[in-house]
Amino acid sequence: MRLLRKQYLRSLLAVLLVMAAFSLSGCDMFDKEEEDGDNVLYVYSWGDYLSEDVIKQFEEETGIKVVLDEYDTNESMYPRIAEGAEAYDVLCPSDYMIDKLIHNNLIQPLDYNKLPQAKANISKDFFEQAKAFDREGRYTVPYCWGTVGIMYNTKLVDEPVDSWQILWQEKYRDSILMQDSARDAIMVPLKILGYSMNTTNQAELEAARDMLIAQKPLVQAYGVDDIRDKLSSGEAALGVIFSGEAINLMKSNPDLRFQPAPKEGTNVWIDGWVIPKNARHVENAHKFIDFMCRPDIAAANFEELGYSTPNITVREQVEEDLGEYVDVAFPPENVYKGQESYSYLGEALDKLYTKLWLQVKVN
Template identity: 50%
Template structure:
């Protein structure tokens, strides 16, 4: 549910580069790897978001375990899903988002996890994050949280002379042509539904119609519906206000100090990306070892420092300094806001959301 890609076109390059790097092998560690037999039984097929891991971590994992990692990346849940659904045995470990995990689990694509095989997950993932995950994975059967965050408003505090606290600002005419909205069905509706005080998991036709009308009313003020580009456009000053994921927000603030992030008072979406194992995985042991490795505090910290998304890893948080932990964008007080994770709503409701979305986009 995030994606740190600047341009989607860079992704294949990245994947190709990574594969070439792993295949060519450079440095001492990979020479050792070459000694290990490379056959299918020794491999682990990982499918993750682009730029969602410290590349060094993959090498460390191979070095410590002797597995050979075949690493692919995707840009959205929607791109990942059909690939996995078409052949669920081609990947062992995936990192989808909440609602997609619920959908895949419901369709029997995911394996029930053996938590005892992953002691680091049990010890290091915070209690509140296991609870958060129950929204989409009741009983925590299928997934181990990897990153999490909120959706909120990023604004240029130098050119917006008010403190933004509410979704209402996205309907304020003085920001005509200065607003960036997310170009994905659920994220777009979440904003309007929360503004109206409804659940962002609603399937009530009247509530959704109301949200749709609100979004059509907003459309003339919107500069563009985009996904990745929100962060680049905000950094460049192309627009004053944008709806964005907290992890992206933190990155933009490093590039442009006048940007501020707010979690609107009406509440918002909290998302969780979590590791899952495919039901038809041919390398379950390696998959557990991978998830276990990712949950190790030192590794979780490396990944956190590389991708800068909030981590649910308490062990890693204990290794962080006071300043990082007091960062309210990365580690908000979850009790203070009405935070809702997306639930998978079923095919009919998905279709309904999508049809209403088309009406907005073609309005």
């Protein structure tokens, strides 16, 4: 009995020591989190969407360390935010995804009094445009915008590229690249068929799916970032890309050209800065968003990335260096006027789009 008692006491002591160690470790973690509260910022954004030099300058000017995670689609980003597995401080989703985040109470209103650079330098037209998905105008600072278009290689394509239908031509078999994204892929046949890219009609969506399945034997690859590499190297003749990728691609390969708005219509998108509901460093988040709207920072970021910006100060700073690419970076009104933007269609339609896209990929 005494032996059992001694063994019990030893076991109890061991458990208490382990608990004490965890307690001390927890205290250290808590202290570190409190310490980090003043000098860290967790950012979750698209890949290749922030200049490293700009991030470094923000860190040097503010003393705030930026921890950056990246995603390749809105759909891969959303579950991490919805599940609350990570407490990010700043996100950069697209229009319809911002709408979804607002709808599901996953982001918080911004304090625009802490965003003087945003109020001064971001075009009021884009703040108005953003009300299509941020209806109260409380959650978003527009960051980049553009269209979804067709990049093509003039050595491999010798005809006008003004229609999405070229992506269904047999002569380009195994030389066509499509976006690996339900909304961006399904949008293309919807526009060919004359339907809205925000349709909720299941028959129309199924017709778009059937077109994509019929196109599949012609497609070399469905991708995201790798589409740029394949176009730049001449591995493919045509690819569906975002307009912001066009300038750097054309600089990398002079045989490439870009059609920003096929005649059937396309998506005009806006990506914007938002702050998640569970952000721990809200003050730092506001500092970062406002920093990104500063004229010199917006210009430096644009010059490296090439994505069109709603910052009204940038064109004057970079126009001379852009030369022939100025209309790609700052397209004339006829390119985007009257075009649709994606809307959040609700959970049921989200699931239907995903289901139909999976059917394309497995068939």
